[in-house]
Amino acid sequence: MKLVINGNSVDVGDDPEMPLLWALRDIVGLKGTKFGCGVAACGACTVHIDGVPVRSCQTAIGDVTGAVTTIEGIGSVEKLHRVQEAWIAEQVPQCGYCQSGQIMAAVALLAEKPNPSDADIDDAMSGNLCRCGTYPRIRAAIRRAATIEGA
Ligand code: FES
Ligand code: FES
Incomplete structure (x- = not known):
């Protein structure tokens, strides 16, 4: 296949x-x-x-x-996706294990809702768990990514 x-x-x-x-x-x-x-x-x-x-x-x-x-x-070393840029700027990850899933969920959210409200973010991200509790930084990074031009 x-x-x-x-x-x-x-x-x-x-x-x-x-x-x-x-x-x-x-x-x-x-x-x-x-x-x-x-x-x-x-x-x-x-x-x-x-x-x-x-x-x-x-x-x-x-x-x-x-x-x-x-x-x-979703991005490359030469050209990161804006969500990846925001993740770095907000220093989101701790252990990092959940983070690729978090980023993929965030990319899909922003494609559907370019300027999500906090409620939109919480709703879209609620199924992505983080045992390190990075949720506040995830929200901040999504808000930041929404302000960055790009795909
Ligand atoms: S490994 Fe697939 S949802 Fe947890
Ligand atoms: S950063 Fe460790 S589980 Fe999310």
Whole structure:
């Protein structure tokens, strides 16, 4: 089977039941997306399918019908995504484990709502857990990212 991942057509093996998270990490070698709970309860594994945030731990590759974007696909070292710029400026991460999922959720939020209210932020981010409690800095970074021009 092939999926479009970060703009490239990529072989992901032949088991349609395999969770997308497994394929991304173990077959494609994209380790930025994290395994947290495995039951769609923490958001650490969040990626986009056609721009919509999904839990890759509970998405079988046989059910993927659109283009997949992971944390590796939203920016580059030369040109960070504005959410990544804001994350750095606000020094959001502590251990970092949840952060790629947080960023993917934030990117999707800002694509849908360029100027989200605090309630919008809390609503969109409520499914992404952070055991280090970086929530205030996540909110600040999303507010900052909303002021930065870019995709
Ligand atoms: S690892 Fe997928 S939601 Fe927790
Ligand atoms: S930064 Fe440690 S779990 Fe979120």
